[in-house]
Amino acid sequence: MTRRITLPFKVKKPILACGADLKGAFAIAKGSEAVLVDGFGDLSDPDNFIKYEKAIKFQLKKLKIKPKIVACDLHPGYFSTRFAENLKPYKVQHHEAHIASAIVDHAIKGKVIGVAFDGTGYGSDGKIWGGEFFVGDLKSLKRAGHFEYIPMPGGDKAIRDPWRMAASYLNMIKARSTYFKKQKLIDMIIAKNINSPVTSSVGRFFDAVGSLILSKNAVSKEAELPMELEAIADHSTKDAYKFDIRKSGGLSLVDVSKVVKGVLADLSAKKNKAVVSAKFHNTIACIINKVTADLSNRYKLCNVVLSGGVFQNRLLTVRTAELLERSGLKVYVHSGVPTNDSGIPIGQIAIANSRARCV
Numbered sequence: 001m002t003r004r005i006t007l008p009f010k011v012k013k014p015i016l017a018c019g020a021d022l023k024g025a026f027a028i029a030k031g032s033e034a035v036l037v038d039g040f041g042d043l044s045d046p047d048n049f050i051k052y053e054k055a056i057k058f059q060l061k062k063l064k065i066k067p068k069i070v071a072c073d074l075h076p077g078y079f080s081t082r083f084a085e086n087l088k089p090y091k092v093q094h095h096e097a098h099i100a101s102a103i104v105d106h107a108i109k110g111k112v113i114g115v116a117f118d119g120t121g122y123g124s125d126g127k128i129w130g131g132e133f134f135v136g137d138l139k140s141l142k143r144a145g146h147f148e149y150i151p152m153p154g155g156d157k158a159i160r161d162p163w164r165m166a167a168s169y170l171n172m173i174k175a176r177s178t179y180f181k182k183q184k185l186i187d188m189i190i191a192k193n194i195n196s197p198v199t200s201s202v203g204r205f206f207d208a209v210g211s212l213i214l215s216k217n218a219v220s221k222e223a224e225l226p227m228e229l230e231a232i233a234d235h236s237t238k239d240a241y242k243f244d245i246r247k248s249g250g251l252s253l254v255d256v257s258k259v260v261k262g263v264l265a266d267l268s269a270k271k272n273k274a275v276v277s278a279k280f281h282n283t284i285a286c287i288i289n290k291v292t293a294d295l296s297n298r299y300k301l302c303n304v305v306l307s308g309g310v311f312q313n314r315l316l317t318v319r320t321a322e323l324l325e326r327s328g329l330k331v332y333v334h335s336g337v338p339t340n341d342s343g344i345p346i347g348q349i350a351i352a353n354s355r356a357r358c359v
Contacts, residue, residue, distance in 0.1 A: 005034045005337060005346055008107035011353045013068035016056070016087075017345035018080040020073050020094060022120070022222070024052045026080075027345035030065050034349055038342035043079040053083065069356050071348035073097070075122035090356040094121030095132045095308070096141045097347030098339075102305035103138060104350050105337040111137045112303045113144075113295050113329075115288055117310035118341070119159070119203030119223070128152065130201025130308075133252065133291050135299050138354040144299075145245075145252030145291050147205065149198035153189045158204065162225055163217040165208035168196075169260045180217075202284065202310050205256065209263055209280050213273050223309065229277045230315050237278035240286045245294075252291050259283055281316050289323035296329060305332045309340040 010032045019025040024040030037059060040052040060067070072084035074091045081091070092100075098121075099114030114134035123129035124143075131147030151168050158164040167186035180186070190196050203226070210225025211217065219225060241262035244255040259280070266276045292304050304324055311317050311333065321331045337343040 001037070001039045003036045003038075003336075005036050005104070007032045007034055007104060007349070009350075009353065011349065014065045015069045015071060015349050015352055016060070016067035017348035017352070018056075018070065018072040018084045018089070019345040019348070020121075020341045021075070021078040021080055023341035024048055024080065025342045025345050026052070026056055026059075027349055028059055028063060028065055028067065029349045029353075030063070034346060035059060035063065036337070036342075036345060038338070049079050049083075052080075056083075069352050071345075071352035071356075073122065073344070073348075074124065078122075090352045092348045092351045093124050094344065095123075095129055096134065096351060097344045098307040099134050099141055099305055100138055100347035100350040101337050101343040102307040102332055102334055102339075102347075104346050105334050105343075106305070106332045108303060108305070108332065110303065111135060111299070111301055112305050112332075113292050113299070113301050114141065115292065115304065115306050116308045117202040117306075118308035119201055119310075120199075123200075128197055128199035128201060130199060130203050130310075131205070131254065132200065133295065135295055135301060138350050140355075143251070144295055145254070146200040147202060147254045147256065149200055150204075151190045151193075151196035152199050152204065153186045153196050155195045155197055159207070161218055162207035162211040165204050166211040169205075169208045169256075170264075173257050173260050175260075175264065206310065209260075212263060212267060213276050213280075223312070226310070226313060229280070230313050232274050233277040233281055233315055234272070234274040235278065235315070237275050238282065239275075239279050240282040241279055243283060243287055245287075245290060252294060254287055254291065256287075278315075281313075282319055284316055285319035285323050288320050289327060292324060292329065293327045296327070302329055303332065304329050307334065307339055307343075311339050 024043040025038035027036040070087040070089040072089040095116035098116040116132045133145035134141045152158040206226040242258040
């Protein structure tokens with residue numbers, strides 16, 4: 001799909017933004033307009049990457065543009081990043097690009113509080129991010145909070161086998177559950193740090209809770225369990241689980257131990273799964289509201305942008321917006337630019353244009 005995006009600024013030099021990997025997309029900007037091309041799928045698939053590479057060359061020729069700046073994701077293993085490496089790229093952190101894309105989408109002036117929730121993104125500390133809070137603008141976005149890190153047993157296998165993430169959260173609360181026969185194996189893998197990178201991802205948290213509520217150990221497509229959780233949720237339920245937020249080094253850290261315990265207690269009590277799902281959605285909305293309200297008071301900001309694939313979940317987005325607006329905050333969700341990784345190139349353009357030294 002090809003979209004023309006009007007930018008709220010003029011790029012100082014033509015820019016090619018290479019996007020991320022799981023949802024291959026790129027954008028080319030000149031003047032105050034960007035052409036966003038997406039729909040290439042996972043670029044780790046050779047056929048998808050060939051189509052992606054050919055499309056970039058075709059669009060550059062069609063638009064008669066020779067980019068002076070090339071922007072890409074910070075992840076060193078992304079195929080889009082490797083493609084850009086030959087062009088001396090300006091690297092942009094994944095979740096900062098998400099927030100920047102939302103700022104561009106609404107032509108927001110001034111600083112914002114940014115909430116970037118998704119499945120995977122390479123963090124500036126080398127860890128896997130995905131439950132992030134930022135403050136700032138296109139020139140500088142500061143990480144102000146995140147969900148506490150938790151191991152992903154088996155690495156990428158935990159994406160395809162969400163029971164692994166569920167077992168990791170059970171390990172976190174020291175639960176000896178009968179939900180998974182391989183719980184002891186996961187406990188051992190985590191204890192010995194065998195292929196268990198840590199993540200702050202809300203997408204992975206949805207996977208874990210989805211596995212528990214829906215009794216599913218494997219998935220065949222991206223965001224399968226989060227979509228099923230949203231579909232079954234009882235919209236009349238307004239209750240939520242307890243959670244903790246602690247401060248460390250100026251960051252707000254979200255501890256979801258009580259959330260997991262609450263879900264397990266409800267499931268053990270044979271509560272309706274539709275109610276449990278709704279309570280979980282409400283809890284994530286409450287967490288966002290609590291952290292952003294605190295950041296609003298601390299930094300005297302009132303504009304909040306929501307970005308990332310997790311916000312394709314309409315129930316979560318609506319509940320979150322309701323709470324934030326009740327707290328007196330102005331909420332921005334995506335409209336013209338995709339909220340998932342397809343919108344990443346627009347954020348890369350905005351940040352590279354604001355920060356790259358070669359501009």
